[in-house]
Amino acid sequence: MAGHGLNPTTGSRTLVAAYLDDLGTKLPGPRRHRSQILIELRDGLDVATEVHLAAGMTAERAQAAAVAQFGSPQEVADAFAGELTTTYARRVVATYIATGPLVGIWWLLLLRPDPWQTGPIAMIAAIPALPLIAIAIAVAGGALATTGRLMRWLPETSPQGAAAATIAVAGVSVAADLTMIGLLAASATASALLAIMAVATSVSRIVCSTAVLYRATRMSRRRSAA
Structure with a gap:
């Protein structure tokens, strides 16, 4: 050729x-x-x-x-930007949904090892980031539902909306992880191993979420300027 x-x-x-x-x-x-x-x-x-x-x-x-x-390369890139933004958003929010429990389980074991013996109020008192996590899950689930097969029955989320949802999920995840690390720093824990695992997983997610925030924000700005 x-x-x-x-x-x-x-x-x-x-x-x-x-x-x-x-x-x-x-x-x-x-x-x-x-x-x-x-x-x-x-x-x-x-x-x-x-x-x-x-x-x-x-x-x-x-x-x-x-x-x-x-x-021109810019014209072609602009034509594909929406599709690629939505694809990126779906991959990111799906990753958060899949890996969130892996991070949360360490904090649950560390701060509330017997969750079945307490009510929701005591659970939130022990793990104050739970409402933030619920918000992140709701936003992520909504983004997945309105950019995939369920678009047949639900309003479709625009690429700009998908990028905004990605930014929101990443931002809430950072806030939740920082909240938990701060809570741990202000309290004494009996299990050093669990503390190390919990902090390590949260720090890893903070690093990844920071990269997601940077990329998704750039993609959102490109869509706004297009």
């Missing part, structure tokens, strides 16, 4: 390869989905280039014509 890679004559990057490299820096979202989109676009550019070559164009002009057909 005449599209991507190195020019066999000059050894330099082809126009198509340079175009895809530029586009790759502008696409938001998960790397795997960006790669899939770039592969599909590369195939389309290769086909378009072959058509122009068959019409008698030189290789360089054929590639330039193919690239012009697809539009």
